[in-house]
Amino acid sequence: MKLRSWFLLPGWLWMVILFAAPFTIVMAYSFLTRGIYGGVEHPVTLESYRRLADPLYLEVLLRSFVMALVATALCLLFAFPAALFISRASKHKTLYLQLVMLPFWTSFLVRTYAWMFLLRDTGLINTALQAMHMIHDPLPLLYNDGAVLLGLVYGYLPFMVLPIYATLERLDPSLPEAAADLGARPLVTVLRVIVPLSRPGIIAGAVLVFIPCLGAYLTPDLLGGGRTVLVGNLVQNQFTSARDWPFGSAVSITLMLLVTLLLWGFLRRESEQLV
Amino acid sequence: MTPILEVRNLIKDFPGHRAVAGISFSIPQGSFFSLLGPSGCGKTTTLRMIAGFEQPSSGEVLLKGENVIHRKPYERNVSTVFQNYALFPHLSARGNIEFGLKRRKATAAENRVQEILKLVGLAGKEDRRPAQLSGGERQRVALARSLVLEPDVLLLDEPLAALDPKLRKQMRVELKAMQRRVGITFLLVTHDQEEALSMSDYVAVMNEGGIEQLGPPEEVYLRPRTRFVAGFLGAVNWIGDVGIRPEATRIGATPDGAGARSCFATVTDSVFLGDRVQVLVRLASGQQAVAQVARGSAVFQAGQTVQLCWNPSDEMTFP
Numbered sequence: 001m002k003l004r005s006w007f008l009l010p011g012w013l014w015m016v017i018l019f020a021a022p023f024t025i026v027m028a029y030s031f032l033t034r035g036i037y038g039g040v041e042h043p044v045t046l047e048s049y050r051r052l053a054d055p056l057y058l059e060v061l062l063r064s065f066v067m068a069l070v071a072t073a074l075c076l077l078f079a080f081p082a083a084l085f086i087s088r089a090s091k092h093k094t095l096y097l098q099l100v101m102l103p104f105w106t107s108f109l110v111r112t113y114a115w116m117f118l119l120r121d122t123g124l125i126n127t128a129l130q131a132m133h134m135i136h137d138p139l140p141l142l143y144n145d146g147a148v149l150l151g152l153v154y155g156y157l158p159f160m161v162l163p164i165y166a167t168l169e170r171l172d173p174s175l176p177e178a179a180a181d182l183g184a185r186p187l188v189t190v191l192r193v194i195v196p197l198s199r200p201g202i203i204a205g206a207v208l209v210f211i212p213c214l215g216a217y218l219t220p221d222l223l224g225g226g227r228t229v230l231v232g233n234l235v236q237n238q239f240t241s242a243r244d245w246p247f248g249s250a251v252s253i254t255l256m257l258l259v260t261l262l263l264w265g266f267l268r269r270e271s272e273q274l275v
Numbered sequence: 276m277t278p279i280l281e282v283r284n285l286i287k288d289f290p291g292h293r294a295v296a297g298i299s300f301s302i303p304q305g306s307f308f309s310l311l312g313p314s315g316c317g318k319t320t321t322l323r324m325i326a327g328f329e330q331p332s333s334g335e336v337l338l339k340g341e342n343v344i345h346r347k348p349y350e351r352n353v354s355t356v357f358q359n360y361a362l363f364p365h366l367s368a369r370g371n372i373e374f375g376l377k378r379r380k381a382t383a384a385e386n387r388v389q390e391i392l393k394l395v396g397l398a399g400k401e402d403r404r405p406a407q408l409s410g411g412e413r414q415r416v417a418l419a420r421s422l423v424l425e426p427d428v429l430l431l432d433e434p435l436a437a438l439d440p441k442l443r444k445q446m447r448v449e450l451k452a453m454q455r456r457v458g459i460t461f462l463l464v465t466h467d468q469e470e471a472l473s474m475s476d477y478v479a480v481m482n483e484g485g486i487e488q489l490g491p492p493e494e495v496y497l498r499p500r501t502r503f504v505a506g507f508l509g510a511v512n513w514i515g516d517v518g519i520r521p522e523a524t525r526i527g528a529t530p531d532g533a534g535a536r537s538c539f540a541t542v543t544d545s546v547f548l549g550d551r552v553q554v555l556v557r558l559a560s561g562q563q564a565v566a567q568v569a570r571g572s573a574v575f576q577a578g579q580t581v582q583l584c585w586n587p588s589d590e591m592t593f594p
Contacts, residue, residue: 174361177328180348181355182375182420192374196365 030249038243048250057234057251061258064231067145067220068213071152072160075209076202078153079160083201084194086161087168100161103154112151112222119147119223143225151219156212160205167201168194203270211259231255277340279304279460280325280353280428285334287320294320296484297334302428302462302477307454309463309471312481313507318464321481322430325462326355338427349378354421358433360413362405368392368416369401375424391423394453411442418450422457431463435470447473468508472496480504502593512564514538514583516592523589524566526554526573526581537584540564542575556581 030048032040051057086096103111118124119141126138141147175197179189195202217232226233231251238248278301287295295317302308310318323329325336327348335342343351354375362371369388376384392398395415405413414434421429434450435443451474454461465471471478472492479489480503488500499505502518511518527537540556543563547570554566554575566583568575575581 172359172361174357174359175363177326177348178355178357178361178363179374180328181326181353182424183349183378184374185349185378188378193363197363199365 026249026252029245030253032246034244034246036243038239038245040245045246048244048246049254051247052250052254060229060231060234061255063229064214067148067152067230068210068216071149071156071213072206072210074149074153075157075160076206079157079164079205080195080198080202083161083164083168083198084190086165087171097162097165100158100165103158108155109218111155112219115147115151115154116142116222119150142223145224147223148220148230151223152213152216155216155219156209159208159212163204163208164198164201167198171197199270203267207263211263214259215255276304278302278337279339280462281335281337281340282321282325283335283337285321285324285336286332287317287324287329288332293484295324295331298479298481298484298486300479300486300489302460305458305460306476307451307461307463307474309465309475309478310481311465311468311471311478311507313466316481317484318466318481319432322355322432322462322464325428326353326430327351352424352427353430354424354426355430355432356414356417356421356434358436360405360417360437362413362416362420364405367402367404368397368408368412368419371405371416372401372420372423375420379424387423391419394422394456395419410438411446414438414446418453422453422459425457426459428460428462431461433465434463435465435467443470450474472508480507482507499591500593505591505593510565511591512566512583513562514558514564515560518591518593519585519589520591521553521565521567523585524564525584526556526566526568526575527584535584535586536590537582540581540583542577542579542581544577545575554581556583558583 029040031044031046033043033045033047035041082100086093086100089096116123120126121138121140121142123141125141126135129135130138171194175193176189179193180186184192215232216230217236220230220233221236224230224233235248235251235255238244238251242248281299281301283299284297285295285299286293286297298317298321300308310321312318320329324331324344327343327346327350331344334344336344338351338353363374366374369392372388372391373384376387381387388401389398392401395418397412397415397419400408400412405416408416414437417434431450435446438446447470450461454474463471463474475492477489478492478495480487480495482503488495488504495504496508499508499518505511505518510521512521512524538558540558542554543557544555546553546555550570552568552570554568556564556566558564564583
C-alpha cells in the first residue's frame with residue numbers, strides 16, 4: 001500500500017467503528033420485533049416501517065421538516081448580513097469572527113438552560129417587563145414552537161455565518177465595484193451580484209444548519225417542554241420510555257434516507273447549474 | 276468649450292503615504308487620454324477617484340463642469356473597464372451587457388445590446404458565460420458592458436495587460452478605432468509606454484503621485500521635460516548631460532551632414548533584431564550607449580572604435 005493511503009487509515013477506522021457499525025446495527029434492529037423490556041427479539045418483520053405510515057408519525061416528520069426549514073431560513077436571514085458585514089469590515093475582522101464562535105466556548109446544554117432562565121415565567125425577561133409595569137401576567141415565552149425555533153436559530157447560526165463568510169471573503173472585490181459602476185445601488189448589488197455569487201456558501205450553510213435541526217432533540221425537549229414533539233424526540237422516546245427499539249431504529253433509518261435523498265437531489269441540481 | 280472631465284488639485288493620502296499629490300488635468304470631449312506611469316505612481320488611484328471608488332483627500336473631479344466627488348459610483352455617468360474585467364461570472368455575456376441597461380431602465384435595450392455586440396465583434400457568443408470565453412472575448416464583453424451605457428468618460432484600467440502580446444497589439448488598434456467610431460472620451464491608465472503612445476491624443480506621464488509632463492505623444496516622446504519622462508518613454512543614450520534616442524544615434528566614420536555632433540566609442544556587442552541591428556558601445560567616459568543601424572550595413576566587431584553621430588535637433592536637454 002502506498003504511504004499516502006495509510007494517512008486515510010485513522011479516518012477509515014473512525015468511520016467504520018463509529019458510523020458504519022452502529023448504522024448496521026440500527027438498520028438490523030429496525031427489522032426486528034421489540035422486546036418487552038427494551039432490546040430486540042426475533043422474528044424479522046416490517047411492522048415498524050408499517051407503523052410509520054400512521055398519520056400521527058407522518059405529522060411529526062412533516063413538523064420536523066417545517067421547523068428545520070424555518071430555522072434554516074431564519075439563520076440565513078440573520079447570517080447573511082452579518083457575514084457580509086464581517087467580510088467588508090476593514091478593522092477587527094478577527095474579533096467579529098471570534099464573537100461569532102464565542103458561544104462554542106460553553107456547552108450547548110448549558111446555553112440551552114440559560115435560555116430557559118431567560119424565557120421562563122419567572123425568568124429575566126418576564127420579571128424585567130413586570131418590574132417596568134409593561135405587562136401584568138408573564139408572557140408565555142417558553143415551552144412553545146417559538147422558543148424551539150429561537151433555540152435552533154441561536155444554536156446553529158454560526159454554522160451559517162462561517163461558510164457564507166468564507167465565500168464572501170473570496171469574492172473578487174472588483175465585482176461589487178463593477179456593479180456600482182454600472183449603476184447598481186447597494187441593495188441591487190447585494191441581490192443581483194453578491195447573493196448569487198455566494199451561493200456555494202449559502203448552500204453549505206443551509207446543509208450544515210438544516211440537518212442538525214432536523215434531528216435536534218435537546219432544544220425541542222428543553223425549550224419545547226415536551227409539547228413540541230419533533231422527530232428527534234420521537235426517536236429518543238422509543239429508546240427510553242416507550243422501549244420500542246425497532247420502531248426508534250426504523251424512524252432513524254427513514255429520516256436518514258429522506259435526508260440523503262433530498263440532499264442528493266438538491267446538490268445534483270446545484271452542480272448542474274454550476275456548469 | 277467645457278472639458279468633459281476636469282481634475283483639480285486632486286490629492287489622495289493613504290496611511291503613511293501620499294498616493295496622489297495634487298494633480299490637475301482636463302480632457303477634451305471625444306479624445307483619448309492616457310495616464311502613463313510605473314506601478315505605484317498613483318495613476319490607478321486617480322482613476323478610482325474619478326470612478327468614485329475612492330474618496331479624494333482633497334481636490335475636485337468635474338464631469339461636464341460639475342463637481343462629482345460627493346456622488347457615489349452609481350450616480351456618476353462614467354464607466355470602468357477593470358484590469359481583470361470584473362465580469363459577473365454567473366451571468367452570460369448578454370447578462371453582463373444588459374446589467375447596466377436594466378439599472379437605468381433603458382429603452383430599446385435589446386437593440387442596443389445587439390448593436391454593441393456587433394461593434395465589439397461578439398455577435399453569436401452572447402449566451403456564453405465569461406468562463407466559456409477567451410481572454411480577448413472577455414475583454415470585449417467588459418468593453419461592451421460599459422460602452423452600451425454611453426458614458427461621458429470610459430475609464431480603462433490597464434485593459435490590455437492580461438492579454439498575450441500578439442493580441443495586445445491587435446487590440447490597441449481596435450480600441451483606438453472603436454473610440455473614434457463611438458466618439459466617447461477614453462481615459463486609459465497604463466504602464467506600457469507603447470500602448471499610451473500608439474493610442475492616445477494626450478499622454479500624462481505620472482511619477483510619484485504627480486504629473487511630470489502632459490502633451491501629445493510626439494511631444495512627450497521627442498521633447499521630454501524631465502529625465503524621468505525621457506527614460507520612461509524609451510531608451511536614452513546619455514552622452515554627457517545630453518540624451519539621444521537610440522534610433523537617432525548613428526554610427527559613421529565621419530559625421531555626415533553639417534552641424535552634426537559626434538563622439539568616439541568602442542563597440543562592445545552587436546545584436547541582430549531582424550528588422551534592424553542594435554550596436555552596443557562604450558563611451559570614453561565609461562557610459563553605455565546603443566545605436567540602431569539598418570540591417571545589411573557595415574558589420575561591427577567588438578573592440579572596434581567607431582564614431583557616434585547625431586543631429587543637434589535630436590538632443591534632449593534638461594535643466
